Amino acid sequence: DGGITQSPKYLFRKEGQNVTLSCEQNLNHDAMYWYRQDPGQGLRLIYYSQIVNDFQKGDIAEGYSVSREKKESFPLTVTSAQKNPTAFYLCASSLTSGGAGDTQYFGPGTRLTVL
Amino acid sequence: AQKITQTQPGMFVQEKEAVTLDCTYDTSDQSYGLFWYKQPSSGEMIFLIYQGSYDEQNATEGRYSLNFQKARKSANLVISASQLGDSAMYFCAIPDQTGANNLFFGTGTRLTVIP
Numbered sequence: 001d002g003g004i005t006q007s008p009k010y011l012f013r014k015e016g017q018n019v020t021l022s023c024e025q026n027l028n029h030d031a032m033y034w035y036r037q038d039p040g041q042g043l044r045l046i047y048y049s050q051i052v053n054d055f056q057k058g059d060i061a062e063g064y065s066v067s068r069e070k071k072e073s074f075p076l077t078v079t080s081a082q083k084n085p086t087a088f089y090l091c092a093s094s095l096t097s098g099g100a101g102d103t104q105y106f107g108p109g110t111r112l113t114v115l
Numbered sequence: 116a117q118k119i120t121q122t123q124p125g126m127f128v129q130e131k132e133a134v135t136l137d138c139t140y141d142t143s144d145q146s147y148g149l150f151w152y153k154q155p156s157s158g159e160m161i162f163l164i165y166q167g168s169y170d171e172q173n174a175t176e177g178r179y180s181l182n183f184q185k186a187r188k189s190a191n192l193v194i195s196a197s198q199l200g201d202s203a204m205y206f207c208a209i210p211d212q213t214g215a216n217n218l219f220f221g222t223g224t225r226l227t228v229i230p
Contacts, residue, residue: 090158106152106162
């Protein structure tokens with residue numbers, strides 16, 4: 001089955017800790033994305049990657065870091081510099097990163113809570 | 116700047132009836148697309164339907180159809196024969212015009228289907 005997996009489903013972090021959220025896809029997609037969703041809100045872009053070993057900041061990149069060493073993997077690290085990290089995090093991928101019709105497909109999400 | 120507006124925070128529909136969810140947008144792109152996603156309580160964003168700005172016919176996918184009015188910058192989602200499983204949040208999205216194919220989301224409409 002092709003798709004996007006995210007782990008863990010729920011994550012609890014103590015203040016001052018870094019945590020890493022996993023995102024893996026087996027769709028052979030070039031582009032991958034990380035979004036953050038707060039209650040009652042739409043999604044906001046954190047980082048995106050159009051190709052392996054390349055990534056760009058989105059609208060709310062402060063306090064986050066990513067890597068793209070493999071095509072199928074795009075992990076997100078939430079650092080202690082992120083002041084309000086409690087949120088729902090969604091990873092997505094698309095075949096390419098251009099073209100109006102390039103649909104993004106999403107993983108099941110990770111709910112991060114800071115204790 | 117781009118803008119997506121979903122003016123209905125909540126909607127109710129009787130099972131088996133049709134419902135229209137509103138979405139208006141603002142973009143300076145000449146070629147663009149409109150996406151609709153469904154987010155059930157589990158959290159995953161599920162792609163429903165896409166309409167390109169140059170598509171002459173309104174898009175249809177099963178019980179979902181788009182009422183696309185380009186001159187009014189409106190792309191309403193119509194769900195026919197509502198089912199209980201349609202109860203969810205629905206988001207309208209447009210590709211970010213700044214370059215990459217990341218999506219710019221509205222704040223969503225919560226649809227509740229009443230038996």
